[in-house]
Amino acid sequence: MRKKGGWKWSALVAGVVALIVSPLYFIAIGGFMSTEEIFHKPPYLIPPEPTLRYYQEALITLLPYIKNSFIIAFGTLMLTLLIALPAPFVLTKFEFSSKNSLSFLFAFVQMLPYTAVIIPLFLIFTRMKLINSHFGVILALSVFLVPFAIIILRSYMVSVPSGLIEAALIDGAGYLKIFTSIVLPLSAPGIASVSILVFLMAWGNFIVPLAFIKEESLRPISIGLYVFIGQYGVEWNKLMAGSMIYTIPPLVVALLAGKSIVAGLTAGAFKE
């Protein structure tokens, strides 16, 4: 039997957790304060005269960037799933000679530093006219997220009973049919988990749009927040309000689907 902690233990954990999540609290209240109040000595722990003004102004400024972020995040999610889904099916359920080297290839690409791929890709994309295009960003993000998705999905698809697939083969079903009507539905929890992770990573990614999008109107919010970091100073209150707005979608996802995130991350980490 595991030890029961009771409310005293909860209070202890609450203290530790509060310390970990405190940055989010200070960002949230920063958006309600003037820049002078943000830098006040001693620092305010509660906004003295809270105002919604900066949140409103930040939201209006950021709307076009938020739209771009949604386009990039959903586009990346669609492209990544489309490309990644078929691979783990054959990698887990069938025997072939180059299987191990393929698994190594996927793991290897996932381990590469972003910069090692982004910088040459910038030159390649310059020739292909994919700089300043959402599709270019989506494509580059997929390069990293497809191996990530394959590695996680493998640990889900491996548990699809091989007997089911063999029976369907004897009944004369084609591989594509088996894949779409047996394997995909049975891996639904894994696909859900991967979708959430891919969305969060595409939503939060910074370096790819930083390198590939120079055109202000195409920028996602990750680098769009730089509008509040001017040459002569930072509008900290709007930057914090904007940061909070940017964090809300992933925060909601994490609170609603925390279990899927954890399941996906552990599946990806410990899969050999």
Place this chain on the structure above:
Amino acid sequence: MKMPKVSLFLFLLPSLALICAFGIYPIVYNAFLSLKDVNLISYIRGTAQNVGLTNYREVLDDPLFWKALFNTVTFTLLSIVLQMSIGFLLALLFYREFPLKGLFQALVMIPWVMPIMVSGSFFRWFLSDNGFLNNFLTALGWIKEPIRWITTEKMAIYSLTAVNVWLGIPFNFILLYTGIQQIPEELYESADIDGAASWHKVMYITLPMLKPVIVATFILGCILTFKVFDLVWIVTKGGPGGASHLLSTLSYSLAFDRFQFGKSTAVLVLMQIIVVLFISLSNRIRWEER
């Protein structure tokens, strides 16, 4: 099971095509570019000259490269050791059953969930000379003069490491917590019968049983931390005076601030070599573990 070669190929084609064209080709291309005198204009016009190993010689002669290499190693190792220790202590805290456990567990994930631009900007404010931390410590009377956390050459990389430790808590916690839950509870029960103290149970049951998970988390953590770019770029941009550059930010700055793609790709090739060396070394460690 066996699948006909053609079907097999069709199922693998999408991912292989993408990864070869936009993942493997670029890193091979790095090696090619690193031997040329490439800047943006010479690249577009196709007039970049072969310069042999000049880029590598310049990189290896540049104190900034050695500084960045030192920073990358320090940043990675310090981050991992601290993240894993904190993640492990948290995992022990969460091992018991207590009210609101699910909610707290979801909240611990927040540093991982927050977009890096948000956490990076926050810490840029939090650690600035007149930022929250200095104002707070002054108010408590612990310091008289503000500490220049991210604006001195000596401190910047360590402050960034501290921030990265915070960023890595969720990931390390989740992996170690999952591992701890898989340790059979009977082991603790028999220790209880023998009247073992709590820390004895941690030392002689939890840690040894967790060893494979700890090794896996360590290796994965090293690979993930070696990749870090955005945190440093957002908080210090490698400054002051290049003192907090990692190899990743140095290569990016060479490419996009100075347009020295040749030199930048030489740094990237050296980074790739380090990754490959590390992976083969870690495979060996894992293999010996078994």
